[in-house]
Amino acid sequence: MLDSQLCPPRVGVRQRPPVFWTAERNTMAGDVNAEQDRARRFRDAALPYLDDAYALARYLMRNSADAEDAVQECYLRALRHFDSYRGPAMKPWLLAILRNVCNAEFARRGKQEIAPGSPDDAATAEEVPMWQEPQSSPEAVLLREQDGTTIRRLIAELPPAFREAIVLREVNDLSYQEIAAVSGVPVGTVMSRLARARAMLRSAWNAAARPTTQTATGTRS
Numbered sequence: 001m002l003d004s005q006l007c008p009p010r011v012g013v014r015q016r017p018p019v020f021w022t023a024e025r026n027t028m029a030g031d032v033n034a035e036q037d038r039a040r041r042f043r044d045a046a047l048p049y050l051d052d053a054y055a056l057a058r059y060l061m062r063n064s065a066d067a068e069d070a071v072q073e074c075y076l077r078a079l080r081h082f083d084s085y086r087g088p089a090m091k092p093w094l095l096a097i098l099r100n101v102c103n104a105e106f107a108r109r110g111k112q113e114i115a116p117g118s119p120d121d122a123a124t125a126e127e128v129p130m131w132q133e134p135q136s137s138p139e140a141v142l143l144r145e146q147d148g149t150t151i152r153r154l155i156a157e158l159p160p161a162f163r164e165a166i167v168l169r170e171v172n173d174l175s176y177q178e179i180a181a182v183s184g185v186p187v188g189t190v191m192s193r194l195a196r197a198r199a200m201l202r203s204a205w206n207a208a209a210r211p212t213t214q215t216a217t218g219t220r221s
Helices: 001-008 018-059 063-080 088-107 123-125 137-143 146-158 159-170 174-182 186-220
Strands: none
Touching: 018 088, 018 146, 018 159, 063 088, 088 174, 123 159, 146 159, 146 186, 159 174, 159 186, 174 186
């Protein structure tokens, strides 16, 4: 039978396709369908968090073009490893990959931007109660109600670890546990960084607003 399949077809006789050709074609079609289904599932799961990923990348990279490159690389890596994804929730998983992408880029450039925890990270952890996450911090109100350009600039000027923590909390709306998973640090360290980041942001905001207040006072007098 194999010889007849490999021989040229006889004139006027309709030949059936070789069995191994048919099997190979079916296998290829199955692979294509499986890949398309995988891409669709990934798209449905990951695309809703594209804006969140870009927001974090924009603060970490502090450059829109670099942020776009980082997000693209993040999504390519996430798609590559999507079959092995078993949790946690998609959003923290994506942001953890994005953070690794940004760290890799800083390492390539020969500098460390996203710093590890400092020895005194735990010093202020008790400023935020472990059993309660504030529903609306003053910084979240500032982000919603005040001049967005000024707030983004002040956040961008925070030290890397504190900038990351406050963006993950106030912009990406992650819980303490999710931030800890993304950053690879204990929850207490997350709480400490948030407390210090909020204090630094309040001070920076007050300092930025002070000249305007003084000018207005001087004008009235």
